Amino acid sequence: MRHLGGGYQVDGHQDAYIDHAPRALRRFTELGVPFQLVRGLPDHYHGHAPGSRSEGRMVETALISGEDLGEWQHKVLVSPELPMGVTFEEAIAWGGIGNARNFDPELMAERCAKDLRGFGSGLAANLIKLLVDRNVPIELEAPVLDLVREGGRVSGVVLGGPGGERRVRARRGVVLAGGGYESNPELVDRFEDITGWTSMFPDSLTGDPLLMATELGAGLHVIRRHMAVFLGFPVPGEGADAKPFLRLAGIQELSKPHTLVVNQRGARFADESYFQSMLDALRDFDVWAHTYRNQPCFLIFDGSYTEHYSFGGYEIGVVPEWVQRADSLDELAAALGSTRPAWSPPSIG
Numbered sequence: 001m002r003h004l005g006g007g008y009q010v011d012g013h014q015d016a017y018i019d020h021a022p023r024a025l026r027r028f029t030e031l032g033v034p035f036q037l038v039r040g041l042p043d044h045y046h047g048h049a050p051g052s053r054s055e056g057r058m059v060e061t062a063l064i065s066g067e068d069l070g071e072w073q074h075k076v077l078v079s080p081e082l083p084m085g086v087t088f089e090e091a092i093a094w095g096g097i098g099n100a101r102n103f104d105p106e107l108m109a110e111r112c113a114k115d116l117r118g119f120g121s122g123l124a125a126n127l128i129k130l131l132v133d134r135n136v137p138i139e140l141e142a143p144v145l146d147l148v149r150e151g152g153r154v155s156g157v158v159l160g161g162p163g164g165e166r167r168v169r170a171r172r173g174v175v176l177a178g179g180g181y182e183s184n185p186e187l188v189d190r191f192e193d194i195t196g197w198t199s200m201f202p203d204s205l206t207g208d209p210l211l212m213a214t215e216l217g218a219g220l221h222v223i224r225r226h227m228a229v230f231l232g233f234p235v236p237g238e239g240a241d242a243k244p245f246l247r248l249a250g251i252q253e254l255s256k257p258h259t260l261v262v263n264q265r266g267a268r269f270a271d272e273s274y275f276q277s278m279l280d281a282l283r284d285f286d287v288w289a290h291t292y293r294n295q296p297c298f299l300i301f302d303g304s305y306t307e308h309y310s311f312g313g314y315e316i317g318v319v320p321e322w323v324q325r326a327d328s329l330d331e332l333a334a335a336l337g338s339t340r341p342a343w344s345p346p347s348i349g
């Protein structure tokens, strides 16, 4: 873990994680969440870290059917980025999610018909099922507006929503389960060394729970040079009311063969196949030009890519009209607004 912290880990946080993670895992397992080991992790998944083991570093839940959630089946969303009906372990064994065309289509169709869910969507569905089975009320459209404090402790929350404000008392405590702040531009500006941020995440990731905790005096610790920034591109919505969405290219287009990413000068600047390896380069600031060297950047591909893999979630072979295209690199550079008029092929190794 120290190795992975890259010099930025805090011993106390690390120790707390090591002490509490197994207890949390055991507790959820006892409550009925079917955790299982992910075996066969590829070596690039930190397999070379000192003390790393090939098994036991990652767990996932068994597939769960959305039908088990009753009326919550369609309220618990599934990820648009990852295939349905497949476990992480299977996806690795079958050649990775980039090779979904190798998955057995009949098996996948059968599993999708049963609304089987894995990955994070499977974990979320399993946790909701715990609540549904125990008749624990789940409130939607009821944001926590504030924490109620009494006698030096938090004794409840103030809920908002269409019905107006109301207080809910908590006898044993309030759990703030919300670390994400990707849709709060102010927090992103403050905590991330990156400009031009657009959230690919649900609008509800406002970071409110973090703010509420700091108001009580909790300390926030920003993990420097963390690797959780994703690269993506906007896909226009289809139909009159459709909203554009941001495609998470880091685990899709970039990790597959026959794509590369160049900066405005047409130069490749990192290993696209592992999106985390691009992040330092994205923050690279040219002090003389006073611009970021590698922002904006452009995803480049040709027919060798589209023949085999999906672009932007479209069917294999389909490249929508809004994608800039050209018959030569010069024309493509001009179309994309490259700052290097006399294009010569970049040295891409």
Ligand SMILES: Cc1cc2nc3c(=O)[nH]c(=O)nc-3n(C[C@H](O)[C@H](O)[C@H](O)COP(=O)(O)OP(=O)(O)OC[C@H]3O[C@@H](n4cnc5c(N)ncnc54)[C@H](O)[C@@H]3O)c2cc1C
Pocket (backbone or CB within 6 Å): 081, 120, 142, 143, 144, 145, 177, 178, 179, 180, 181, 201, 204, 205, 206, 207, 208, 209, 248
């Ligand atoms: C594409 C992707 C891949 C990832 N892959 C992995 C992985 O493989 N392994 C891994 O461990 N992690 C992974 N992560 C990270 C992981 O998903 C997050 O770390 C985790 O979801 C954070 O959980 P959280 O409980 O802190 O809450 P969050 O998921 O941040 O959720 C915050 C919640 O709080 C709610 N909320 C906000 N404000 C209020 C309010 N005022 N009142 C009520 N509710 C509020 C929001 O609606 C939201 O539901 C991935 C993340 C992404 C985006």
